[in-house]
Structure formats: structure tokens, C-alpha cells
Amino acid sequence: MELAAYFEQLRGDDQIDLEAVWFNSKADFLFSGQDVRRLFEDFENWAASLR
Numbered sequence: 001m002e003l004a005a006y007f008e009q010l011r012g013d014d015q016i017d018l019e020a021v022w023f024n025s026k027a028d029f030l031f032s033g034q035d036v037r038r039l040f041e042d043f044e045n046w047a048a049s050l051r
Contacts, residue, residue, distance in 0.1 A: 007044030011037065 010016055018040055019033045 003047035003050070004044050007040055007047055011040050011044060 010018060010021070018036050
């Protein structure tokens, strides 16, 4: 539950640079900025399903 809330908070804050968070993982060549937002949304949905 806390993980889903964390992802929801990250995606909901326009001031957070999700691309920088993701690109620090060395996967920057795989995803565009919009794809990273979609990926975080998928992580959020996955974490919510674990309840």
C-alpha cells in the first residue's frame, strides 16, 4: 500500500523530474519522458494490486 502511494505521489507532483529518477538507472536509451510517466503509472497500479 505504501509503495502505491509513493508512486502516486511521484506521478502527481509536476515538480518531480521522473525522467531523472529513471535515467539514473542507466535505462535512458529505452524510454522517452512520456514513457517514463507511463511506467511509473504501471508501477503504481502493480503496487496497488498487492493490497
